[in-house]
Amino acid sequence: MNPDKAHNLGVAPVTYGEGTRPPRGDYARARADYTCEQAHDRYTAADHDTYRRLYARQLQQLPGLACDEFIAAVQQLGAPDRIPRFDAISDRLLKATGWQLVGVPGLIPEEAFFALLAARKFPVTDWIRTPEEFDYVVEPDVFHDLFGHVPLLFNPVFADYMQAYGAGGLKASHLDACELLARLYWYTVEFGLIATKAGLRVYGAGILSSAGELHHSIRSTEPQRIAFDLKRLMRTKYRIDSYQASYFVIDSFDQLFEATAPDFTPVYRAVREQIAATGEVEAGVVLPAERSFN
Ligand code: PHE
Numbered sequence: 001m002n003p004d005k006a007h008n009l010g011v012a013p014v015t016y017g018e019g020t021r022p023p024r025g026d027y028a029r030a031r032a033d034y035t036c037e038q039a040h041d042r043y044t045a046a047d048h049d050t051y052r053r054l055y056a057r058q059l060q061q062l063p064g065l066a067c068d069e070f071i072a073a074v075q076q077l078g079a080p081d082r083i084p085r086f087d088a089i090s091d092r093l094l095k096a097t098g099w100q101l102v103g104v105p106g107l108i109p110e111e112a113f114f115a116l117l118a119a120r121k122f123p124v125t126d127w128i129r130t131p132e133e134f135d136y137v138v139e140p141d142v143f144h145d146l147f148g149h150v151p152l153l154f155n156p157v158f159a160d161y162m163q164a165y166g167a168g169g170l171k172a173s174h175l176d177a178c179e180l181l182a183r184l185y186w187y188t189v190e191f192g193l194i195a196t197k198a199g200l201r202v203y204g205a206g207i208l209s210s211a212g213e214l215h216h217s218i219r220s221t222e223p224q225r226i227a228f229d230l231k232r233l234m235r236t237k238y239r240i241d242s243y244q245a246s247y248f249v250i251d252s253f254d255q256l257f258e259a260t261a262p263d264f265t266p267v268y269r270a271v272r273e274q275i276a277a278t279g280e281v282e283a284g285v286v287l288p289a290e291r292s293f294n
């Protein structure tokens, strides 16, 4: 019995939003910090083929939809026809921004997640979806984690934001504010849009790794696209099993970093007071006097 493993057995990661199944993945393989070796030899030819097809489908959709920073960095993932080795990407990432990738069996508890980010280690799920899940997978898999998240870790400002988020998460745990902070992750890191001179573009990983939402998030007239406002965002609920009804739009990664740099302790207090007074905001709702990009 490896004593390192005893700490995490049976601990189900906390997830907010709505879902029905327990997390997938073999947590008995994980170390105490929830990281595990990437079992690269265990990928089958079919696994590599799933990755290749997912990558090809997303890549051809990027022009005009993904932000330039993402498009410029996507080739850092290496050959698009096989699931890459995390170590090979880490070598490049360490040189670029001081980040590295670590394998994980799947979703991990938020304190463990925050601690890794604060140490500039990005956890990447090592399994890949089944062919039946080609179009939609509920939980993040290796394709989502690599393709969606890793290119922007090569951007210095975004890389610093991710580390600051991790440090902020450790603090939020003590302030019982993780649910509010999770909304920031959701609406920026996973589903963020950025306004550029050429028009709105995607930087959120949940969109970048989705076949349908890339187009939907930028071109559909259905969703609301609301200017980024930290407190407003933290009052807003989200759905985990459909396209987003609201997206928040930043002007630049510098804006995002600066807006989130101050101590959140008074922010959490103000957001809680506002929620107590007027309630949470449903996704898809635009408040009076709000700037919408539609
Ligand atoms: N400034 C935040 C805090 O004090 C930390 C943080 C930075 C959180 C960036 C999220 C994103 O909690």
Ligand code: CO
Pocket: 140, 144, 145, 148, 149, 190, 205, 206
């Ligand atoms: Co993600």
